[in-house]
Amino acid sequence: MDGQSRGGYDRATVRRLALLGAFAIAATVAAGALGAAPTAPAAKPKAGGAPWPAPLDPMRRTRMAGLKPEFYEHLRYHVHAHLDIFVNGRPVRVPAGIGIDIRNPGVQHGRLPDGTLGYGGINRCAAKPCISPLHTHDDTGILHTESATATPNRLGQFFTEWAVALSRHCVGGYCAPRSTVKFYVDGRQYAGDPRAIQLANLREIAIVIGTPPATIPSHFPTQ
Numbered sequence: 001m002d003g004q005s006r007g008g009y010d011r012a013t014v015r016r017l018a019l020l021g022a023f024a025i026a027a028t029v030a031a032g033a034l035g036a037a038p039t040a041p042a043a044k045p046k047a048g049g050a051p052w053p054a055p056l057d058p059m060r061r062t063r064m065a066g067l068k069p070e071f072y073e074h075l076r077y078h079v080h081a082h083l084d085i086f087v088n089g090r091p092v093r094v095p096a097g098i099g100i101d102i103r104n105p106g107v108q109h110g111r112l113p114d115g116t117l118g119y120g121g122i123n124r125c126a127a128k129p130c131i132s133p134l135h136t137h138d139d140t141g142i143l144h145t146e147s148a149t150a151t152p153n154r155l156g157q158f159f160t161e162w163a164v165a166l167s168r169h170c171v172g173g174y175c176a177p178r179s180t181v182k183f184y185v186d187g188r189q190y191a192g193d194p195r196a197i198q199l200a201n202l203r204e205i206a207i208v209i210g211t212p213p214a215t216i217p218s219h220f221p222t223q
Contacts, residue, residue, distance in 0.1 A: 042209045043178040052162060052172060058102075059128075061160060067161075068133070070129050070132070070133065072122050072124050075146055077148070078144075081204075083141045083205050087210055088209070089211050096137060097136065098135055100136075118138040145199055152200055159195070174209045182208045183207055185204070186219070188218075203220065204220050
């Protein structure tokens with residue numbers, strides 16, 4: 001071939017073309033990375049913005065979620081999932097007492113190390129049911145399922161109890177396209193209906209609204 005490739009170019013030219021092609025690919029990748037716009041901050045909604053308090057009608061909302069209010073906690077099926085919510089990188093508190101009638105005399109309460117109140121210690125509710133099988137005892141984001149049947153609850157049921165809107169495109173008053181909403185399960189982005197996410201034991205669920213935090217939680221907290 002006398003120093004020529006099969007395409008009719010000499011070997012030196014082929015090497016130069018290969019190097020130019022490599023440089024072009026690298027430049028394209030770099031330009032794409034530089035041009036990728038960061039997620040815009042979530043816009044403040046006119047209504048339904050965080051924080052979201054625990055509702056004042058927990059037993060009614062328990063029934064709305066398709067669950068049965070109980071006189072005490074059944075521990076035949078006892079699992080814990082964890083929920084993190086971020087709005088523009090800042091955590092949103094998941095309140096204590098969701099799914100618990102904290103005004104019922106059968107519900108005990110106590111001051112926690114961070115100064116907030118926790119609710120539980122229910123031997124038996126006074127006069128009427130006071131606790132849902134799905135509830136929060138404190139504001140750590142741990143979602144407790146304590147029921148008589150081994151049926152996993154779903155994230156949509158919890159948000160119904162919390163009285164906060166939840167869909168593929170909205171969390172509370174934050175809705176696409178004005179605010180980006182993303183869901184993660186054990187650190188992996190979830191593209192399905194968030195209401196269907198099962199609250200399996202030690203599952204970590206993260207909801208990211210607007211600008212994300214530096215790190216997306218991927219494991220159930222151990223402390």
